[in-house]
Amino acid sequence: MTSAPAKPEVAAIVVAAGSGIRLGREIPKAAIEIAGVPMVTRSVQAMFSGGVDKAVVVAPEAWVERFSHFFPAYPDRVKVISGGVMRQDSVRLGLVHMGDADIVLVHDAARPLVPPFVVDRVIEAVRDGAPVVIPVVPQVDSLRRIRRNWTVAVDRSTFLRVQTPQGFEAQVLRRAHAQAGDKEFTDDATMCEAIGMPVMTVPGDGLAFKITDPMDLVLAEVIARGES
Numbered sequence: 001m002t003s004a005p006a007k008p009e010v011a012a013i014v015v016a017a018g019s020g021i022r023l024g025r026e027i028p029k030a031a032i033e034i035a036g037v038p039m040v041t042r043s044v045q046a047m048f049s050g051g052v053d054k055a056v057v058v059a060p061e062a063w064v065e066r067f068s069h070f071f072p073a074y075p076d077r078v079k080v081i082s083g084g085v086m087r088q089d090s091v092r093l094g095l096v097h098m099g100d101a102d103i104v105l106v107h108d109a110a111r112p113l114v115p116p117f118v119v120d121r122v123i124e125a126v127r128d129g130a131p132v133v134i135p136v137v138p139q140v141d142s143l144r145r146i147r148r149n150w151t152v153a154v155d156r157s158t159f160l161r162v163q164t165p166q167g168f169e170a171q172v173l174r175r176a177h178a179q180a181g182d183k184e185f186t187d188d189a190t191m192c193e194a195i196g197m198p199v200m201t202v203p204g205d206g207l208a209f210k211i212t213d214p215m216d217l218v219l220a221e222v223i224a225r226g227e228s
């Protein structure tokens with residue numbers, strides 16, 4: 001009798017160590033409440049609802065202790081650690097503290113309304129054999145390329161907007177970070193691409209938008225109140 005293959009373990013690194021300069025609040029962006037629940041708590045909840053087994057939350061250094069009280073529903077499944085100067089540093093520190101896992105998701109705490117079905121979709125695609133998976137949505141605005149003092153139209157259908165969580169075979173993401181050195185990358189998928197890995201896309205969702213400017217916070221509040 002052959003036994004079923006063991007279910008791969010899925011870890012999430014939720015990066016929440018940014019200060020949220022563009023929001024301009026006193027407290028770090030990830031600690032801001034949306035309809036009474038901190039952004040980072042919502043993000044971690046979405047990871048678990050979507051099939052993640054354990055999470056490392058990367059917090060601003062001075063906020064590690066406070067963040068550790070943000071996840072009472074998951075006392076044994078969440079580890080809170082201190083982040084780095086750049087997002088890339090925070091992800092690397094998350095990898096150091098993550099422990100063993102077969103699949104890793106990297107998620108922005110600043111995308112607190114990501115639907116669990118997007119999380120599940122990313123995990124399934126990695127489980128099915130894609131080493132690097134990103135959720136994407138179409139570009140809805142027209143785009144123009146800047147050429148010195150004029151602009152030219154570009155075909156927007158050839159562009160996609162990238163969301164998180166991004167999913168990886170754990171070994172691939174570890175290798176990409178080990179080889180990145182001091183070079184800066186916009187995201188982890190791009191870092192994996194730099195070591196020759198193909199990047200697969202799955203459909204993202206409008207609700208996975210990133211809270212960046214004050215207006216995004218207003219929108220998130222309205223949506224979250226509508227859902228509760």
Ligand code: CTP
Nearest residue numbers: 015016017018019020021022085086090109110
């Ligand atoms: N992030 C992080 N560590 C950093 C910088 C950013 O963990 N050194 C995280 C943020 O907490 C956020 C995600 O990366 O969840 C995406 O970054 P962004 O939206 O730019 O957030 P902030 O850097 O906090 O915002 P701002 O750029 O306006 O300061």
Ligand code: MG
Nearest residue numbers: 018019020087
């Ligand atoms: Mg930033």
